[in-house]
Amino acid sequence: MEEKSLFILKNIKVKIKNRIILDNISINLKKNNITGVIGPSGSGKSTLLKVLSFLLTPYSGEITYKGIALKDYNPQKYRKTVSYVQQRPYLFPKTVRDNLLYGPKLWGIKYNEEELYALLDLVNLDPVFLDREVINLSEGEKQRINIARSLANKPEVLLLDEPTSALDLLSTEIIENLILKLKKQDLKIIVVTHNLEQTKRISDEVLVLNAGRILDHISIDEFLHSRSDEEIRLYFKKQSSNGGNQND
Amino acid sequence: MIDWLNNFIDSALLIDAGRRIILSLILLAIMLGLSRWQHTDLEGSFIYGFIRGLVQIVLLGFILVIIFSLQSLLLLYIILSLMIVFAAASTRRTHKYPKVFEIELAGIAVASYTIMTIVIVLGIIPVKGEYVIPLGGMVISNSMALSLIAMERIYSDLEHKKGMVEAAIALGATPRKAMNSIIRDAIRASLLPSTNRMAILGIVSIPGLMSGMIIGGMNPIIAAIYQIIIFLMIISSGFIADIIVSYYIIKIVFDPNGALKPDYSIE
The missing domain is CATH 1.10.287 (Helix Hairpins)
Incomplete structure (x- = not known):
């Protein structure tokens, strides 16, 4: 069973400034599917993505990726393979081309014009965007470039932190279609989301977090059938009493 | 004596x-x-x-x-060392950055020893207390001032551009690479005022060292040469101190795996 596991997390604990954000989490995440990470604000969803992307070192516990402990990977090479996409698109203040080629330049990956156009096409953007300054892009376009910038590194896993939270319906649909398209290309995708309908549309399974602990790791259908409407609303609720934070 | x-x-x-x-x-x-x-x-x-x-x-x-x-090189270096420690210690009162004393001590010490050793070994300044101590003092105080400007700028830019730094790290950049533009801007901000002052020497300003030497009876041509030498010493030592400080800050704000520490803080 472990052979098929992409990530294995054992007793992961994350403590920031003496506050426990993730509390003894143990999970197996398999390849080639889409995992929706859900839970109320402050439940540790974004922190889990950062731990998986090696952007946060747990206080204790062990993580393996493809059977090898994370600490045995070169962190930079690992982050190229397991790519974390931030909730807000922090693009470098240059052109779209510069942003798309940032990762490939680090890794010596060559791109010709056609390949760059294909990358833009993947996120439904016209080739004319390539030499546009990012300052002139809409939020939806920025988010799509944000994802395309990660894809330019040719990752095996994409970790998306609420990719559509600030987007209009059209941009949301484009990104959801992109996620489904990427799944067909054998990419493992883990998405943090607050959107129930989106979870139903794109996720094969859900990981339900609450107060830093895993409540469930089941298929979306099982989840919807096993919970009351009120509970489901709670897990997708955006605001909590602590207002949520970037260590969410 | x-x-x-x-x-x-x-x-x-x-x-x-x-x-x-x-x-x-x-x-x-x-x-x-x-x-x-x-x-x-x-x-x-x-x-x-x-x-x-x-x-x-x-x-x-x-x-x-x-x-x-004093004409003993060892004694002169001991006095310079004390000045370096005092300069670094004084930053603790005014700047509340993490490990500011250690960072400034490393930056000022490496910069000052390097530049003073070069000018002494090459015979640019005589091994006499009346030259080594005041010129060393200027190098030390300017290394401190310039590297503090760089440090302030790095921390303030990092606060504003944290998301972008994290984006670069997530794409596989090393901390140094992810901080490249922040460090470059900080070094430029710290060195450009002195570089500009050097460029307007003699036209807009007659700086303190030259004025002092002239009042003390020194030939104005010799005083002018010392003035340009001190500018080169100040800028080069400031540059070295900036680089040391920026590397040290990277060690403080990033963890050993090259990710931004979630709990680094500027109090």
Whole structure:
């Protein structure tokens, strides 16, 4: 069973400034599917993505990726393979081309014009965007470039932190279609989301977090059938009493 | 050395200096008069400040007489080392960044020892206390000031551009690569004012060192050459201190796996 596991997390604990954000989490995440990470604000969803992307070192516990402990990977090479996409698109203040080629330049990956156009096409953007300054892009376009910038590194896993939270319906649909398209290309995708309908549309399974602990790791259908409407609303609720934070 | 000090105290120079101080009391009297006239209530502060400043500066003068007579390189380096430690320690009072003393000590020490050793070994300045100590002091204080500017700029830019730095790290950049533009901007911000001051030398300004040397009777051409040398010493040592400080900050804000520490803080 472990052979098929992409990530294995054992007793992961994350403590920031003496506050426990993730509390003894143990999970197996398999390849080639889409995992929706859900839970109320402050439940540790974004922190889990950062731990998986090696952007946060747990206080204790062990993580393996493809059977090898994370600490045995070169962190930079690992982050190229397991790519974390931030909730807000922090693009470098240059052109779209510069942003798309940032990762490939680090890794010596060559791109010709056609390949760059294909990358833009993947996120439904016209080739004319390539030499546009990012300052002139809409939020939806920025988010799509944000994802395309990660894809330019040719990752095996994409970790998306609420990719559509600030987007209009059209941009949301484009990104959801992109996620489904990427799944067909054998990419493992883990998405943090607050959107129930989106979870139903794109996720094969859900990981339900609450107060830093895993409540469930089941298929979306099982989840919807096993919970009351009120509970489901709670897990997708955006605001909590602590207002949520970037260590969410 | 003591003989020299005795001769100095007995000399006409001291009598002349005393005469000048007494005459300059007229300026103090004008200050007191203006204060009384304008009801600024500063008379006590003026008198206290003058007496305290006079005693301190004259005492310093006596200490400098002894230090300037030193020609032992080891002793000169020991004095420079003490100045470096004092300079680094003074930053702790004014700047509350994490490990500011350690960072500044490393930056100022590497920069000052490197530059002072180069100018001494190459014979650009003589191995005499009267040259090594004041020029060393300028190098040390400027290394401190310039690297503090760089440090402030790095921390403030990092606060504003944290998301972008994290994006670069997530794409596989090393901390140094992810911080490239922040560090470049910080070094430029710290060095450009001195570089500009060097470029307008002689046209807009006659800086302190040159003015002091001319007043002290030095040939203005020699004084001008020392002035340009000190600018080169200040900028090069500032550059080295900036680089050391920026590397040290990277060690503080990133974890050993090259990710931004979630709990690094500027209090």
